[in-house]
């Protein structure tokens with residue numbers, strides 16, 4: 001077993017040291033059978049400390065492994081038959097069989113993964129690709145080096161954009177679907193040719209979009225970029241084909257205990273579900289359910305502590321593990337997040353409060369209306385900036401809840 005190098009992404013075969021042991025990150029290549037998820041939850045308890053996380057990008061993370069147990073955990077994952085994508089992350093929309101998608105993004109994503117593995121390109125560890133089928137649970141919120149999006153008609157041209165999220169990526173043009181894999185591979189080869197640390201954003205900065213236009217063999221159609229979309233909401237009930245449904249359950253602040261996740265898995269299985277798919281924004285999709293089962297499964301998931309309503313105030317609070325789970329944590333970020341969730345301030349949608357164990361701001365690198373950051377002087381309060389900004393004032397951990405309540409009284413969530 002190897003340990004993830006500094007700056008590299010933790011993988012199943014190369015977990016990363018953290019304050020509570022080794023962390024393995026699993027990027028799934030597709031939905032996993034519920035039986036496999038139940039086995040994974042059991043393995044997380046046997047070989048790790050039982051804490052499981054789903055990240056903002058929809059990766060599954062297992063905490064508290066040790067150098068002795070990590071290889072056994074990896075063997076168990078392999079025995080469970082879970083389809084892991086351990087190479088360059090190629091993310092596709094999370095909802096299996098989304099009836100609103102224009103293409104099946106998983107087919108193209110699998111083709112791209114295979115092509116990347118065969119080409120063995122020397123890419124930087126964080127290079128990633130997004131294949132967006134154009135469905136409702138899209139991936140606009142996630143940044144990637146290369147984005148491929150179905151945007152017009154079923155099996156119509158696929159739009160390619162570079163270096164950014166759905167709003168900020170630079171459009172390159174459109175290619176026919178059967179040439180998309182080759183185009184992505186050539187773009188990746190072009191990035192790799194700029195050095196082992198190169199990213200699409202670096203190439204854009206130095207050479208502009210022209211640096212990529214010559215990389216593609218297929219003439220690229222210079223179409224206008226697809227229109228912006230409303231943000232995707234992973235939590236809630238999502239329609240599938242044939243009057244079947246999926247439930248998106250949010251993990252409170254991105255984590256759950258293995259036994260709790262297993263309990264949810266067992267309830268879902270008992271109500272006829274077959275698969276689970278970790279999704280961006282710290283959610284888990286489960287399905288398919290008959291219409292008559294939806295209410296029960298929602299109630300059960302809520303009872304187990306999962307967020308099943310998009311309006312759940314915990315969805316507006318982002319927190320990293322913080323102390324003592326992360327060795328760099330100066331405040332207990334997740335405990336504080338749970339304390340303040342009931343009095344989240346600021347009207348509107350999206351993240352309202354970011355609780356960060358230290359100034360690194362892993363859980364939310366962007367600005368938030370309020371950031372509570374761990375510092376040597378206590379919990380620093382930062383308005384409309386990131387965890388790296390200088391706090392305007394400091395309070396003790398015990399005073400954080402009162403400070404948030406005071407702010408909430410001045411700027412309530414429901415103005």
Ligand code: SF4
Pocket residue numbers: 320321322323326327328329330356357358359360361362363
């Ligand atoms: S922000 Fe700091 S405390 Fe939180 S996970 Fe990152 S390094 Fe650890």
